[in-house]
Amino acid sequence: MSAAHDEYALLLSGYALDALDDRERRRLEDHLRTCDQCQAELEEFRRVNAGLGMAVDDVAPPAELRAKTLARATAVEQRLAEPRTFISPRSSGRRAADRRRDDSSGRQPRALVWFAAAASLAAVISAAYAWSLRDQLRTAQSTVADASQRALTLARELESLRTESAVLTRTVRVLIAPDLLRVDLKGQPTAPNAIGRAFLSASNGVFFNAHDLPALPADKAYQLWVIAGGKPVSVGMISVDAGGALTLAGSLEPALSTVTAVAVTAEPAGGSQAPTMPIVLIGQLPK
Amino acid sequence: MARDAHPDLDVELLRQVAAGSAEALGRLYDRHAAKVYGLARRMVARLEDAEEVVQDVFAQIWRDAPRYRHERASVAGWMIMLTRTRAIDRLRARRARPDQRMTVDPSPSLGLVSDEPDPEAITISAQDARQVRAALEALPAEQRSLLTLAYYEGLSHSEIAEKTGVALGTVKTRIRSAMITLREALA
Numbered sequence: 001m002s003a004a005h006d007e008y009a010l011l012l013s014g015y016a017l018d019a020l021d022d023r024e025r026r027r028l029e030d031h032l033r034t035c036d037q038c039q040a041e042l043e044e045f046r047r048v049n050a051g052l053g054m055a056v057d058d059v060a061p062p063a064e065l066r067a068k069t070l071a072r073a074t075a076v077e078q079r080l081a082e083p084r085t086f087i088s089p090r091s092s093g094r095r096a097a098d099r100r101r102d103d104s105s106g107r108q109p110r111a112l113v114w115f116a117a118a119a120s121l122a123a124v125i126s127a128a129y130a131w132s133l134r135d136q137l138r139t140a141q142s143t144v145a146d147a148s149q150r151a152l153t154l155a156r157e158l159e160s161l162r163t164e165s166a167v168l169t170r171t172v173r174v175l176i177a178p179d180l181l182r183v184d185l186k187g188q189p190t191a192p193n194a195i196g197r198a199f200l201s202a203s204n205g206v207f208f209n210a211h212d213l214p215a216l217p218a219d220k221a222y223q224l225w226v227i228a229g230g231k232p233v234s235v236g237m238i239s240v241d242a243g244g245a246l247t248l249a250g251s252l253e254p255a256l257s258t259v260t261a262v263a264v265t266a267e268p269a270g271g272s273q274a275p276t277m278p279i280v281l282i283g284q285l286p287k
Numbered sequence: 288m289a290r291d292a293h294p295d296l297d298v299e300l301l302r303q304v305a306a307g308s309a310e311a312l313g314r315l316y317d318r319h320a321a322k323v324y325g326l327a328r329r330m331v332a333r334l335e336d337a338e339e340v341v342q343d344v345f346a347q348i349w350r351d352a353p354r355y356r357h358e359r360a361s362v363a364g365w366m367i368m369l370t371r372t373r374a375i376d377r378l379r380a381r382r383a384r385p386d387q388r389m390t391v392d393p394s395p396s397l398g399l400v401s402d403e404p405d406p407e408a409i410t411i412s413a414q415d416a417r418q419v420r421a422a423l424e425a426l427p428a429e430q431r432s433l434l435t436l437a438y439y440e441g442l443s444h445s446e447i448a449e450k451t452g453v454a455l456g457t458v459k460t461r462i463r464s465a466m467i468t469l470r471e472a473l474a
Contacts, residue, residue: 013466014459018375019437019444046368048469050411051419052438053367056329058321065324065338066316073345074309081305081353127380 008038016045170205170249177201183262185210185283196264196281200226202256206235209247210264210281221269222246222280227261228254232275238264260285294412297362305352312349319363320345323370330374330439336381343373364409375441415473422472430465437462 011028014020020028032038180201187194196210208224216222222238236250252259264281265272297318303311320341327340347369355365423431436447444462448455 010459010463013463014437014444016466017437017462019442019447019462021443021445044470044473045466047364047409047411047415047473048419048466049371049438050361050364050367050409051416051469051473052423052434053326053371054322054363054411054413054416055420055423056322056326056439059325059328060321061324061338061341065341066313066320068338069316069320069342069345070309070313072342073312073349076346076350078305078307078352079350079354126376127383130380131384 005035008035009041012038012042013045016042016049168249171207171247173201173204175199175207177204179203179256181256181285183283183285185262185264185281187212187281188279190214190266190278191280194281196262196283198224198262198283200252200256200259200262200285202252205249205251206262207247207249208235208238208262209245210238211245213246213264213280216266219269220266221271222264223267223271223275224248224250225263225265225275226252226254226259227263228258230260232263234271234273237267237269237271294361294363301348301352301355301362304349305355312345315348315362315366316345319366322363323366326367326370327374330371330441331377331381333381336377337374340370340373340377343376344369347373361409361411363413364411368409371438378441411473418472419469422469426465426468430461430468433458433461434465 008028008031011020011024015025015028028038032042180199183198183200185194185196185198187196191213193212194210194214195212196208199207206224206226210222213222224235224238225232226235227233233254235252236248238246238248240246261282261284263275263279263283265275265277265279267276297315300311300315300318304315323344324337324341327337327344328334331337331340344366348366355362423434426434433447433451433453436442436450437444442450444455444458447453447462448458451458453461
């Protein structure tokens with residue numbers, strides 16, 4: 001055989017080992033398409049490869065690997081049994097040889113050459129693809145982390161919305177009550193600009209709102225009272241709603257017919273049993 | 288080797304896998320996973336990578352079983368070749384990114400012009416493998432070490448030359464001599 005051919009022969013074992021550089025590999029693959037002898041020799045080297053692989057001692061894998069492996073494997077789609085025919089523009093020289101070989105051995109046409117090419121190209125692209133997947137996974141993971149954080153915030157917001165909603169429901173009930181009484185409250189010397197409004201209903205309770213009340217220190221809060229039968233009865237603590245207004249929706253303990261006035265005082269944050277002077281806002285019920 | 292006493296069993300199991308039997312794949316796993324894992328461990332440094340190689344191999348077996356022409360070939364041989372290929376993929380990807388968690392896609396359907404061709408059939412028996420092993424151990428040390436770097440570490444000729452300081456031409460000829468000797472052992 002020619003010297004040039006010897007050169008190819010030299011490359012064969014390296015090719016079988018996937019140890020060639022790209023240039024050598026491509027040259028050899030071009031040659032292999034048309035050289036039966038090299039194909040045959042390559043086949044023998046591939047058997048050596050298999051032998052080298054089987055020459056390693058067995059190592060029992062960890063027990064949990066079995067389930068993982070089988071689950072992942074069977075999730076992959078199986079290929080169809082009919083092989084697709086690949087027509088290579090340069091394989092014409094091989095086809096006759098393939099047919100001869102097929103007839104004698106019953107083996108299907110080998111596509112050795114571009115199997116190796118496709119496999120190594122695929123390995124490179126796989127690695128690049130895997131890296132792009134990895135980056136996408138990282139992004140997805142941080143998105144998930146953000147989403148979890150937001151979910152937590154939303155849960156808290158939902159909680160406070162629910163509380164507000166309960167207050168609003170009570171408010172609406174008061175305001176649509178048929179026996180609704182409206183009382184306007186006036187700011188007293190300690191809160192001259194304050195204005196308040198109370199709606200009372202025997203059946204549905206009290207709704208109160210006010211604005212321009214002076215801000216209180218953190219350990220104090222405004223408390224709402226009704227004066228019934230000459231005595232102050234607490235309705236509840238007035239809170240600042242989401243819009244910054246001071247509101248209260250509460251129940252009315254005494255009979256509406258006994259209530260003569262509605263008043264607001266400043267108390268310790270937890271509330272008091274009896275109002276602390278001075279009165280901040282007060283309104284009289286219509287006689 | 289008990290396994291080799293039933294090559295027909297492997298062929299039958301693979302046929303069942305080709306027909307979609309996960310149970311048959313499980314039995315192939317039970318028969319061959321230690322061999323696959325052993326080679327993977329020999330080739331890749333990290334345990335997690337070796338485990339991934341095993342998974343890649345069995346995923347590919349599942350995928351390609353319908354295409355495998357097993358009339359005259361060794362299922363074990365095919366599995367070993369898959370193992371080496373998948374391990375090389377991981378080795379090379381790992382070399383590009385030493386510190387990262389790796390996933391290498393075992394099914395490269397990425398719009399390549401040519402689809403991956405049908406699995407190559409290899410004829411090799413356990414007896415063959417024993418002979419190769421004996422011949423490997425009998426090689427001159429300088430040949431054996433270079434062949435080991437090429438086969439088990441997946442290094443190219445140039446990488447081996449760089450790593451060992453041996454001239455590139457010498458690397459090529461020594462590896463070729465080693466392979467020819469081993470080939471004789473199979474003749």
